[in-house]
Amino acid sequence: EKWAATHPKYPPTSLALQHFDATYSVQLGKMWPSVRVALLSERKYGALLNNFSHDAVLADLQEKGCRDFINDADTEAQPCLEQVSEEESGDVPVKKSDSDGQQLSPPQLSPNIPQLSPNIKCVVFPRGDITRFKPARPDTYRLLGYYLLDAASVLPCLALNVQEGHNVLDLCAAPGGKTLALLQTQAIRFLCVNDTSVSRTLRLRKVLQSYVPKEFLTDENIRITSFDGTRWGDIERNSFDRALVDVPCTTDRHSLMEDDNNIFSKTRTGERRRLPQVQLALLLAGIEATCPGGEIMYSTCTLSQIQNLSVVEQAIHLAREKHGIHLEVVDLQPFTHMFRKTFHFAPDLHLGGNNSSRVKVSCIFCGH
Amino acid sequence: SLVDMGFTDTQAEQIYEAVCKVRGGSTAKHALSTLAALFVLGLSPSSVLKLLQKCPQLYTVKESQLQQRIENLRKLGLVESLQRVVAYYPQILTVPMKTVKTVVVFLREKCLFTVQQVTDILRDSPAIVLEDLGQLEYKFQPQYVYFRMGVKQAEMVKSRLFRFTLEDVRCRHCFLERRGLYQTPDKKGQTTIANPILDSILSANQDTFLTAVAKASPEEYEVFQRLIAREWQGQEYGIIEADSD
Numbered sequence: 121e122k123w124a125a126t127h128p129k130y131p132p133t134s135l136a137l138q139h140f141d142a143t144y145s146v147q148l149g150k151m152w153p154s155v156r157v158a159l160l161s162e163r164k165y166g167a168l169l170n171n172f173s174h175d176a177v178l179a180d181l182q183e184k185g186c187r188d189f190i191n192d193a194d195t196e197a198q199p200c201l202e203q204v205s206e207e208e209s210g211d212v213p214v215k216k217s218d219s220d221g222q223q224l225s226p227p228q229l230s231p232n233i234p235q236l237s238p239n240i241k242c243v244v245f246p247r248g249d250i251t252r253f254k255p256a257r258p259d260t261y262r263l264l265g266y267y268l269l270d271a272a273s274v275l276p277c278l279a280l281n282v283q284e285g286h287n288v289l290d291l292c293a294a295p296g297g298k299t300l301a302l303l304q305t306q307a308i309r310f311l312c313v314n315d316t317s318v319s320r321t322l323r324l325r326k327v328l329q330s331y332v333p334k335e336f337l338t339d340e341n342i343r344i345t346s347f348d349g350t351r352w353g354d355i356e357r358n359s360f361d362r363a364l365v366d367v368p369c370t371t372d373r374h375s376l377m378e379d380d381n382n383i384f385s386k387t388r389t390g391e392r393r394r395l396p397q398v399q400l401a402l403l404l405a406g407i408e409a410t411c412p413g414g415e416i417m418y419s420t421c422t423l424s425q426i427q428n429l430s431v432v433e434q435a436i437h438l439a440r441e442k443h444g445i446h447l448e449v450v451d452l453q454p455f456t457h458m459f460r461k462t463f464h465f466a467p468d469l470h471l472g473g474n475n476s477s478r479v480k481v482s483c484i485f486c487g488h
Numbered sequence: 489s490l491v492d493m494g495f496t497d498t499q500a501e502q503i504y505e506a507v508c509k510v511r512g513g514s515t516a517k518h519a520l521s522t523l524a525a526l527f528v529l530g531l532s533p534s535s536v537l538k539l540l541q542k543c544p545q546l547y548t549v550k551e552s553q554l555q556q557r558i559e560n561l562r563k564l565g566l567v568e569s570l571q572r573v574v575a576y577y578p579q580i581l582t583v584p585m586k587t588v589k590t591v592v593v594f595l596r597e598k599c600l601f602t603v604q605q606v607t608d609i610l611r612d613s614p615a616i617v618l619e620d621l622g623q624l625e626y627k628f629q630p631q632y633v634y635f636r637m638g639v640k641q642a643e644m645v646k647s648r649l650f651r652f653t654l655e656d657v658r659c660r661h662c663f664l665e666r667r668g669l670y671q672t673p674d675k676k677g678q679t680t681i682a683n684p685i686l687d688s689i690l691s692a693n694q695d696t697f698l699t700a701v702a703k704a705s706p707e708e709y710e711v712f713q714r715l716i717a718r719e720w721q722g723q724e725y726g727i728i729e730a731d732s733d
């Protein structure tokens with residue numbers, strides 16, 4: 121038929137769809153059709169507000185009907201807290217303890233509920249409202265008022281639980297959406313920003329310049345590099361209070377929508393197969409770079425268990441076996457509970473083996 | 489007189505008023521011949537009155553034209569069903585024969601419907617003759633269903649495709665497709681999943697469609713409809729463009 125003839129036989133997007141159909145229909149069961157239609161339709165953006173901008177952007181957007189979903193979060197304790205035993209209490213996904221396994225949880229935090237930075241603000245149009253944001257405009261100092269991203273991208277930054285005076289590592293940072301969110305906390309003493317891709321790092325620099333005043337981008341505040349993140353453990357060990365490991369992945373939505381630069385194209389099969397290895401190496405590097413008592417956040421934008429749960433499991437195992445680092449996995453359920461008005465979260469994931477705690481990896485997809 | 493034709497006094501009055509309202513010098517003369525022609529079809533006075541209220545333009549159609557149009561529809565296979573079609577959709581008699589012919593040729597030659605299928609389409613969806621073929625709507629509908637959904641002509645006729653707008657068809661189909669519940673058949677007509685039949689997609693009301701076929705919530709479908717409408721606004725009917733001539 122002509123219809124078939126007008127399309128290449130197996131474009132990467134349809135290979136991606138086949139792959140996801142096979143794996144996610146098993147993994148997500150009845151939820152898969154709804155996730156599928158959401159992935160194949162236009163995404164819902166959030167506007168990360170730029171506190172460095174001088175315009176009254178928040179009020180402006182609120183007038184248009186947006187709301188700050190972080191400020192609006194449901195901070196009441198959730199009803200099923202009793203399921204969480206003492207040992208499992210924690211605040212973010214992975215917490216690094218001393219080698220003897222002693223826990224160093226900050227006493228000021230209520231168990232299981234991370235403190236949300238009051239400075240990170242992200243507005244969305246209400247559920248069911250499909251209005252699009254206009255591109256942000258520069259203020260008198262040429263700083264842009266907001267950064268558009270998938271609203272779920274802000275969640276790992278919130279869950280990282282950055283506190284005043286922290287040294288923070290953003291290991292795979294380009295193009296910089298999460299870096300910007302972290303900078304909004306205005307609590308970081310030193311931020312280390314890295315991405316192996318030189319061109320993407322350049323883009324990240326441009327992003328930072330359009331959002332952050334020069335005086336916050338000095339060598340005393342920030343360092344931008346283009347190293348291979350998997351080697352970070354060799355460079356800087358035990359140095360950071362917090363590490364964000366936002367790894368390259370199958371970028372499910374992108375892979376379904378764009379044939380260009382698609383990880384499912386035949387020529388990139390090897391690269392795609394190696395992803396879990398690279399992810400594991402990056403997470404281990406992040407773990408090594410973090411000091412005892414520190415916290416590491418592993419995030420992806422895929423629903424794949426192999427790239428999420430399995431990577432975290434293996435990293436925990438290898439960190440203990442090879443480096444003597446004991447990690448505590450943090451139950452994110454109370455955290456996700458706060459945002460259930462805005463997001464649909466993946467079903468409970470259970471870490472197997474002898475680790476009794478539960479983890480909710482931040483593979484968070486945005487429903488409608 | 490009207491009463492002799494079988495109308496009651498009140499009905500005759502109503503007709504008289506209606507004829508006066510329709511402009512045109514020779515209306516009165518045509519009115520009588522129209523009434524006669526409708527009676528010949530076997531319609532009762534009360535249904536004649538009803539359909540004329542629905543479509544007062546009929547009063548102005550010339551007798552010879554009316555006869556020709558009726559004859560033409562008969563030739564197209566609307567014999568027993570003609571009375572019902574006219575009662576249900578009297579506008580069909582206001583359409584010039586040439587227009588009806590163009591539609592029929594289009595259905596036969598471009599969409600490959602059989603003679604019998606064309607008759608069935610005219611019977612079930614007579615409004616199709618009023619559509620401007622220059623408009624994309626009906627031009628693309630059978631092509632969309634044929635090429636994108638892999639549905640054959642017979643099934644299109646059975647599910648009364650032309651009663652639904654292309655928008656409706658596309659929207660439900662795309663929703664199912666994106667949920668992974670519908671696949672375009674490959675060259676051999678094969679799919680890896682069993683597609684729901686066209687009739688179950690189109691004929692059900694929205695609630696039934698959602699619970700029985702799409703297995704989705706109304707909220708999800710509602711948002712999807714708005715998203716896809718915006719998606720389509722930015723596009724041509726690109727998918728089937730290649731087949732349009």
Ligand SMILES: C[S@@+](CC[C@H](N)C(=O)[O-])C[C@H]1O[C@@H](n2cnc3c(N)ncnc32)[C@H](O)[C@@H]1O
Binds near residue numbers: 292347350
């Ligand atoms: C998901 S993206 C990061 C998105 C970014 N955190 C943001 O919020 O805008 C993953 C990034 O990892 C980078 N990357 C891939 N391999 C890497 C490696 N070995 N070391 C460091 N970065 C790497 C890619 O260049 C890509 O920019």
